[in-house]
Amino acid sequence: MSALTSLAKSARGIVQKLQEAGHIAYYAGGCVRDQLMGEQPHDFDIATSAHPEQVQKLFRRTVAVGAHFGVIVVMDGSFEFQVATFRNDGQYLDGRRPESVSFATPEEDAARRDFTINGLFFDPIADRLIDYVGGQQDLAKKLLRAIGNPYDRFREDRLRLLRAVRFGTTLGFDLEGATWRAVCENAQHINEVSAERIREELVKIFLSPRRVRGFDLLDESGLLAATLPEVEALKGCEQPPQFHPEGDVFVHTRIMLGLLPAQVSVPLVLSVLFHDIGKPGTFSVDPDGRIRFSGHDKLGAEMTVVLMSRLRFSRAEIDATVEAVANHMVFKDVQQMRVAKLKRFLARPHIEDELELHRVDCTSSHGLLDNYEYLNTKRTEFASEPLIPPPLITGRDLIALGLRPGPRFTEILEAVQSRQLEGTLTTPEAALEWIKSDWLKEPK
Structure with a gap:
C-alpha cells in the first residue's frame, strides 16, 4: 500500500x-x-460538528494546536490531520485572523472560506459531495471566485490576495471578474501580512511550472510592485540592443522564467528574478551611445541580500542565490581561465543552478551558448577524477619544513593545489621539492 493510499485510509477512518x-x-x-x-x-x-473537547475524547493522540479556533490535530500512526469544528468567524482586526469564532453549521462554515473551489465538503462514508457555494461549477469552468463579497474576503485575510494569484497560477484557472478587481484594488494591503507568509506564497508561485503566468498576475494586479519592488523597477530599463534585442530588463527577466525547466530550486528561480536588479542603479550611457551596467552584478548581489532578508528566507537560500547573482557575469570569461581556476569554479556547490541561470540568460538575449557548451565539455573531460582531489600536502608538512603558521601558509598551499589541479605536481614528494626550490631559497 502506498503512503498516499494509507493517508487516505487513515483520513476515512477518522471521519467514520x-x-x-x-x-x-x-x-x-x-x-x-x-x-x-x-x-x-x-x-x-x-x-466536523464535534467540539474540540469531543474530538479529544474520541481520539487517543491529539494536539490542541488551535483549540481557540476549533482546531485539533489528530494523529494516526505517522499521519496528522487537522480536525476543525464548523464555525463562524468574528471580526478580523489584523487582516489575518478573526478575533473570535463561534461554532456553526456546515453551510455557515463554507460561507466563511476564501474561494468557492476551496469551500467544498465531501462525505467519504456516503460518497457524497456537499457544495453550498457553487464550487463544483467553478471547478468545471476553471474559474477562481471568492465566496460572497470578494472585498470582504480580502479585508478579512490579506494573504488571500496572494493566494488568489497562487491558485490562478498553479491550477491555471481564470480569476472571476469581481474577484480580480478586488485583488487589484487591494494589492497595496498585502504588506499588512507577515513577511514569512508573503514569502511562502511567492515561493509556491515561482516554483510552479506555470510561473510566467504567476509573474504576469503579480505584475498586472500590483502585487509585484508591493512585494518585489526591486523587480518592478526593471520596467523601462533599456539594454544595449546588440546584446539584448528582446527588450528591457523586465521583459528579459520574464522570458528567462519561461525558459526554465518545470522543476527548479528556490535559489535558481530567485537568481533568475534577481540577477539583473542592479541594472537600474548602474545604468549609464557612453559618449558613443553604448549602454553599460558596470558593477551591476555586485550591486545586484548586495540588493539580493537585503531583499531576501526582508522576506525572511533561510541563510542557505540567501547564500546560494547571492552567489549566483554575484557570479553570473563571470561566465563570459571561462574560456580564458587557467585549468586550476576553472576546476575551482566548476567545483562550487551550486554550479548546476548557476549553469542553468547562464543558459537561460544567454538564450533569452543574444542566443550564444558557446561558454555554456564549453563548460559542459570541460565537466565531461574532468569527470574521471574529483575536480578538487585530496591535497598533496598539508600545513603539517610546511611546519616540518621549518615554516611558521601564518598567511604565507595559505598562499603556499593554494599554489601547490593550483599546480596539482593543472597536473604539474602529482605526488607529495614532488610538491615538497617544488616548495623547497621555489619558496624556501628566496622569500616571496
Missing part, C-alpha cells in the same frame, strides 16, 4: 469514527478540490 459517535464529519477544502480534479491529495483536512 466521528460519524459513528453521532457527529457530522466531512473532508474539507483543498483535498476535496484535488480529488474532483483527479489528483490524489497529499493531506486531508476534516470539518
